[in-house]
Each structure stands twice: as structure tokens, then as C-alpha cells.
Amino acid sequence: MTKTMNACRQALLAGIAGCVLATAALAADKAPPSTSGATRDAADIFGAREAIIGAAMSPDGSKVAYLAADHTTGTAVMVAASDGSSAPHVAMTSDGAESILRWCDWADNTRLVCEATGATSYMGNQLVGFQRLMAVGDDGKNAKLLSNQSSTAIQVRLAQYDGDVIDWMEGTTGKLLMARDHVPEMDIGTKLAKTADGLGVDLVDTHTLAASKVEQPDPDAVNYISDGKGTVRLVEREASGSGGQLSGVHQWFYRRPGSRQWESFSTRTLDGPGLRPLSVDYATDSVYCLDNREGRDKLYRVALDGSMKTDLVFEDPKVDVDDVVRLGRQARLVGARIASEKGSVVYFDPEYQKLAAALSKALPGLPQINFVSSSADESKLLLSAGSDRDPGRYFVFDKTTKHLNEIALVRPQLENVPLSEMTPVSFRASDGTMIPAYLTLPPNGVKKGLPAIVMPHGGPASHDDWGFDWLVQYFAHQGYAVLQPEFRGSTGYGDGWLLQNGFKSWRTAIGDVVDAGHWLVSQGIAAPDKLAIVGWSYGGYAALQSNVVDPDLFKAVVAIAPVTDLDALKQESTFYTNHAVESDYIGSGATVVDGSPARHADRFKAPVMMFHGTRDQNVGVAESRLMNDKLRAAGKQSEVVIYQGLDHQLPSGEMRADMLRRADGFLRQTMHISG
Numbered sequence: 001m002t003k004t005m006n007a008c009r010q011a012l013l014a015g016i017a018g019c020v021l022a023t024a025a026l027a028a029d030k031a032p033p034s035t036s037g038a039t040r041d042a043a044d045i046f047g048a049r050e051a052i053i054g055a056a057m058s059p060d061g062s063k064v065a066y067l068a069a070d071h072t073t074g075t076a077v078m079v080a081a082s083d084g085s086s087a088p089h090v091a092m093t094s095d096g097a098e099s100i101l102r103w104c105d106w107a108d109n110t111r112l113v114c115e116a117t118g119a120t121s122y123m124g125n126q127l128v129g130f131q132r133l134m135a136v137g138d139d140g141k142n143a144k145l146l147s148n149q150s151s152t153a154i155q156v157r158l159a160q161y162d163g164d165v166i167d168w169m170e171g172t173t174g175k176l177l178m179a180r181d182h183v184p185e186m187d188i189g190t191k192l193a194k195t196a197d198g199l200g201v202d203l204v205d206t207h208t209l210a211a212s213k214v215e216q217p218d219p220d221a222v223n224y225i226s227d228g229k230g231t232v233r234l235v236e237r238e239a240s241g242s243g244g245q246l247s248g249v250h251q252w253f254y255r256r257p258g259s260r261q262w263e264s265f266s267t268r269t270l271d272g273p274g275l276r277p278l279s280v281d282y283a284t285d286s287v288y289c290l291d292n293r294e295g296r297d298k299l300y301r302v303a304l305d306g307s308m309k310t311d312l313v314f315e316d317p318k319v320d321v322d323d324v325v326r327l328g329r330q331a332r333l334v335g336a337r338i339a340s341e342k343g344s345v346v347y348f349d350p351e352y353q354k355l356a357a358a359l360s361k362a363l364p365g366l367p368q369i370n371f372v373s374s375s376a377d378e379s380k381l382l383l384s385a386g387s388d389r390d391p392g393r394y395f396v397f398d399k400t401t402k403h404l405n406e407i408a409l410v411r412p413q414l415e416n417v418p419l420s421e422m423t424p425v426s427f428r429a430s431d432g433t434m435i436p437a438y439l440t441l442p443p444n445g446v447k448k449g450l451p452a453i454v455m456p457h458g459g460p461a462s463h464d465d466w467g468f469d470w471l472v473q474y475f476a477h478q479g480y481a482v483l484q485p486e487f488r489g490s491t492g493y494g495d496g497w498l499l500q501n502g503f504k505s506w507r508t509a510i511g512d513v514v515d516a517g518h519w520l521v522s523q524g525i526a527a528p529d530k531l532a533i534v535g536w537s538y539g540g541y542a543a544l545q546s547n548v549v550d551p552d553l554f555k556a557v558v559a560i561a562p563v564t565d566l567d568a569l570k571q572e573s574t575f576y577t578n579h580a581v582e583s584d585y586i587g588s589g590a591t592v593v594d595g596s597p598a599r600h601a602d603r604f605k606a607p608v609m610m611f612h613g614t615r616d617q618n619v620g621v622a623e624s625r626l627m628n629d630k631l632r633a634a635g636k637q638s639e640v641v642i643y644q645g646l647d648h649q650l651p652s653g654e655m656r657a658d659m660l661r662r663a664d665g666f667l668r669q670t671m672h673i674s675g
Contacts, residue, residue, distance in 0.1 A: 046657075048653040049069035051411060052394060053075065058171075059375060064394075065104050065106065072655075073100070074094065075101040077090065091112060096652070101114055107168070107206040111138070113206060114133070128160065129160060146209070148211065165177070165178055170329060171376050174206045181198070182199070197217055198221055200215050221235055222237065233287070234255075244577050245579060248270055252266045257305065266289075274292075276289055278324055285304050288300070288333050296494040299336050300313060316340070319338050320492050321336050325347070325371065327371050328376070335348055341466060363385050369383060370385070379398070380399070388420075388421060391414055393410060417477070422466055423439045424438060433512075436493075437486060440476045442477070449526075449527050452520045453534050454520065455484050459537070459538045460490070460538040462491055485512055501585060514549055517554060529555060539562075544557060558610075559608065559624070560612075561613065564597055566596045602634045607638070609666045610627060613645070614644050614646065627640075
């Protein structure tokens with residue numbers, strides 16, 4: 001339940017100056033400290049953040065930039081020669097205390113653009129998120145914020161959101177197209193206050209910050225799409241209703257070639273039918289879109305010449321098209337992802353279709369081939385490869401020489417650690433519906449009578465994917481069987497599976513989660529007295545609510561950043577302009593009363609352990625505290641572990657390791673598991 005920054009303009013927070021990313025925390029510094037050593041236990045090894053968090057190739061193909069995590073919350077921007085001819089060096093670091101680096105990419109061959117997000121407190125108790133973009137030389141010099149907000153003027157609303165890069169251009173001049181949020185300023189007796197309001201598009205020089213207006217700020221605009229050649233072709237608008245509340249109705253408009261006039265393209269509501277533009281194809285003057293037709297998301301191409309000619313590009317008869325695969329400076333669409341058992345990618349581009357097949361043969365045991373980035377001419381490719389038992393590794397492929405060079409491991413600490421196979425299975429729900437799931441057994445070969453965990457995913461508008469999962473693999477390594485049910489309410493399987501959503505349709509969703517536990521016992525996989533449930537976010541909600549539905553089934557509950565009261569979740573968005581939309585999504589009446597585990601603490605029999613970060617903007621830490629108080633007041637066994645300064649993902653290797661260690665210890669003690 002993320003409150004997106006472009007949809008959360010807070011009129012009630014008038015007069016607050018823009019949040020400025022602390023440059024002191026992002027100055028060039030030493031490389032992250034090593035966390036290797038013989039004293040590290042399984043929790044340290046599995047809880048460690050990725051050694052590489054995203055990567056991008058420079059336009060000329062000579063360098064690769066990536067984020068490298070330390071053992072706590074710190075992150076460094078590293079730059080390496082793509083041919084391995086020189087050691088990586090640090091361009092910038094963040095300690096993660098005020099903001100977290102999320103990604104970096106190349107504006108040109110010497111200039112990087114990086115995004116950081118964080119949260120700040122307002123009036124002592126309101127946690128408000130912010131996003132900032134900054135540019136820095138790959139040598140760590142000439143760092144500049146790409147915000148157009150004033151740090152001294154009095155603004156009429158909070159400047160949470162800097163903007164997005166919508167066109168990376170050719171990568172030769174350091175100039176790019178940015179969708180930027182313009183915040184009006186209060187007039188305090190001068191004529192210098194800015195009056196522009198809303199999301200516009202600027203051509204920005206990342207070296208000098210010189211900017212020229214491409215699209216005037218629009219208070220209703222939430223997104224723009226360019227053609228990859230510097231021309232904006234589509235805009236998405238969401239109008240506000242009474243009290244400044246967003247309507248939830250999204251309207252898309254497009255321009256014909258050479259025109260400045262916007263024309264209607266499509267209209268849709270959340271999860272409803274209607275064309276959702278993704279990427280413009282410059283060569284064919286068309287736009288690729290997803291649309292929900294016949295109950296599933298399919299991929300279409302729509303002409304932008306005024307005819308609205310629509311062609312079906314790809315559909316799967318059983319599952320949704322999840323996303324598209326884009327590559328190169330123009331984000332050219334080369335394929336699509338579908339929610340199949342092993343997360344298939346379907347390539348439309350004949351060259352990449354052939355290349356992916358060849359690479360799969362050249363890299364046995366690493367079937368997940370992802371084209372991550374490329375040089376401007378696509379002669380050099382940065383790709384990753386992985387599997388359920390391999391966290392992934394990065395390669396550089398030179399099309400000219402046909403040379404494939406492995407450059408980095410995503411989780412080097414797990415290189416020689418036995419990992420477990422993730423097997424697609426299905427089980428029968430109580431109403432007879434077959435529910436797909438993933439089963440992971442311990443690597444020691446034991447298959448029956450195991451301590452076992454049902455692990456529902458977060459979202460709820462999400463689904464699990466086949467591949468490496470550090471949380472699943474840790475518990476499997478510790479001797480547990482882990483079942484991940486794709487309960488109804490999950491995305492990826494069409495409208496009939498999504499139902500209303502995992503909140504409004506919680507009875508069916510939680511029923512499927514409970515049935516997953518019964519299946520583990522009926523198959524002899526789980527020892528009946530050693531069956532637990534572990535979940536994160538909505539998964540944490542499902543872990544708790546399943547004990548309201550069937551108090552005798554699970555013998556221990558671990559909930560990480562869980563939703564515990566649906567009314568409380570709605571109240572968290574009170575000061576946001578998407579409050580009405582989010583409230584409608586969650587539901588009301590009996591749905592809220594019966595579906596809130598904090599209101600039914602008396603039904604719990606299993607001990608509960610919860611974990612939560614104090615900077616969680618998705619689900620406030622107060623929800624875990626509320627659940628803990630309710631359980632204890634009802635005489636139940638409950639504990640909540642609070643991590644100061646961490647967000648919803650608990651992005652600290654040290655704290656993740658602590659969480660894993662505590663959770664495993666709790667399960668072993670509660671269910672009397674030896675070892």
C-alpha cells in the first residue's frame with residue numbers, strides 16, 4: 001500500500017520548505033566496509049544486503065556503475081571498467097541515516113544521475129516521504145541536486161518529489177528530459193515568488209543545472225512519456241475532487257507527430273479496463289500499452305497517428321502480462337514478462353530472442369537471463385543471470401567479439417552455501433479451487449515430518465516469483481519447509497483470481513493461506529505441532545488474520561511490518577490526497593471490523609513475534625504496537641521488536657540478520673525444535 005509521491009501532494013502541509021537531501025551524507029568517501037569473516041552465522045550471511053543493487057552501463061560501454069551495500073544501511077555508488085581492466089572506485093556514498101540511494105544511471109559517459117528516497121517527521125508524529133535526484137561526476141566531483149525547488153522560499157505545499165527522468169537522450173551531452181514537480185511559493189511582498197504548480201517537463205543540463213521548459217507545469221499531471229528522442233508524446237492526468245482529494249480516474253492524452261495539441265487516448269480507474277501506456281516506439285510512431293481485456297492483462301500496440309489502430313502484440317491464455325522489458329538509451333521494448341511458474345520472459349525482438357536462448361545454453365543452471373543495460377549502440381550489453389539456487393551474477397557481453405565476461409556476484413557470501421530448489425506445486429482449497437504455490441525444502445534432502453512455514457506474500461496486489469529469495473532460503477537452510485501460496489487476491493492470474501482485492505476479499509485470500517497450512521500437514525511435509533506462519537507487510541497481515549480464522553492450525557506467528565487494523569491503515573493516509581481512493585480500496589463496514597486481527601486478539605492461541613521499522617511509510621509502526629498491546633491485554637504471548645530509523649524493507653544487513661536470528665530462535669523455542 002505505497003503512497004506514491006506524485007499522488008501525495010499535501011495541501012494541509014502548507015508553509016513547509018522543501019526537504020533537501022543532506023549532501024554531507026552523500027559526499028565521496030571510502031568503500032563500504034567488508035562484512036566477510038569466519039565468525040558470521042547463517043543470519044549474517046542471508047540477512048546481508050546485495051553486494052550489487054542495480055547496475056547500468058555508460059553510453060560508450062566502457063564503464064559500469066552500481067550500488068554496493070555495506071553491512072548496515074550505507075550504500076556506495078561504485079564505478080568499474082566494464083572489461084575489468086581497473087579496480088572499481090567510489091563515486092559517492094550515503095550512510096542511509098536520512099535517505100537511501102535507490103538507483104543510478106548515466107547522463108553521459110562521465111556523469112551519473114542517482115535517486116534517493118527518505119522520510120522526515122512533520123509536527124512531531126506525521127512521517128512524510130521525499131524523493132530527490134542528484135547528479136555527480138563518475139569521479140565523485142561536481143555533485144548537484146536536480147531539484148528546481150528553492151531551499152529558502154516559503155512554499156504553499158511540501159516539495160516531496162523532485163521528478164523522474166523520462167528521456168535519457170543520446171548520452172553525449174549530459175542533458176536529459178525530466179518530469180519535475182513545481183511548487184508555488186507564497187508572495188511575501190515581492191514579485192519574485194514562483195506561481196507555477198504541478199508536474200511539468202524540463203530539458204536539464206546535469207553539469208550546469210541550466211534548464212529550459214518543454215511542458216508547462218500541470219496540477220493534474222502525474223506522468224509523461226517521451227519518444228526517446230526528446231519529444232513528449234503522452235501525458236497522464238488524475239483530477240482532484242472536493243477537498244483536493246484525487247479522483248482515482250486516470251486519463252491519458254497523446255499528440256500526433258509534429259502537433260502540440262493533446263487528444264484523448266484512454267480513461268481508466270484503479271485495476272479497471274483501459275489502455276495503460278508504457279513505452280513509445282519511435283520507429284513505428286506507436287505506443288505499447290497494457291489493457292485488461294477478457295479478464296487478463298494483454299500487451300497492445302496503438303498507433304499515434306490519430307487512427308488509434310490497435311494491434312495485439314502478446315497475450316498468455318492463463319496469466320497476465322506482468323511488465324515489459326526495455327533496453328538502450330531509448331528504452332526500446334524488446335520483450336514482456338508473464339506470471340508463469342518460472343517467471344518467463346517472452347522476447348519479441350528476434351536478435352534478443354536468439355541471444356537469450358544462446359546465453360541460457362552458455363550459462364547452465366542460470367535460466368533467468370535479464371538484459372539490464374547497454375551501450376548507446378547496443379554493441380555491449382550488461383546482463384544478469386540467476387536461478388532459485390543462485391542469487392545472481394552480472395556479465396558484460398560484447399556482441400562484436402562474442403566475449404562474455406562475468407564481473408560481479410550479487411551475494412558473494414553465499415557462493416559456496418548449499419541452497420534449496422524452489423518447486424512449483426498446487427494444492428486444493430476448501431472450495432475445490434487449485435491454488436498455485438512454491439515449495440522450498442531444506443537442502444539436506446529431508447522431505448517429511450519437517451518444521452514448516454507458510455509464507456504469504458505482501459501487496460496484496462502482488463505475487464511471488466520463481467527465483468532466489470533470501471528470506472525463504474534462510475529458513476530452508478535452517479531446516480524448515482517453506483510454502484508460498486499464490487492465494488486469491490494475488491495479481492498475475494487475471495481478474496477472476498484478483499477478486500476485489502486481498503483486503504475486500506480477505507475471507508477468500510486468508511482461507512487460501514489457511515488451506516496451504518492444512519495441505520502441508522496432510523502431505524506429511526509438516527509435523528502438525530511444528531507448523532508456523534511468517535509474513536511481511538500484507539503477508540504479515542495474513543499471518544495474523546489466519547490465526548483469527550483458524551486459531552488451532554499454526555503454532556507460532558512471525559509478522560514483519562504487518563497491517564493489523566484496517567481502519568488504522570486507512571487513517572495513515574488521512575493527510576494525503578489519495579486518502580479517498582485508498583479508503584475505498586481497503587473497504588468499510590464488516591470488512592474492516594471482521595478483517596482486523598487487532599480487534600480479535602482474544603481468538604489467538606499461538607505466540608506472536610512482530611518486527612517493525614520506525615520510518616515505515618507503507619504501514620506505520622503504530623500498527624505493530626497496537627497488535628502487541630491488544631494481544632497482551634488479552635493475556636496472549638506477544639513481542640514486538642522495533643528498529644529505529646528503518647523503513648518498510650528494513651534495509652540494514654545488521655538488522656535483517658538480527659531479525660532472522662530472533663525469528664528462528666522464537667520458532668525453535670515455541671515449537672520445541674532442536675538444533
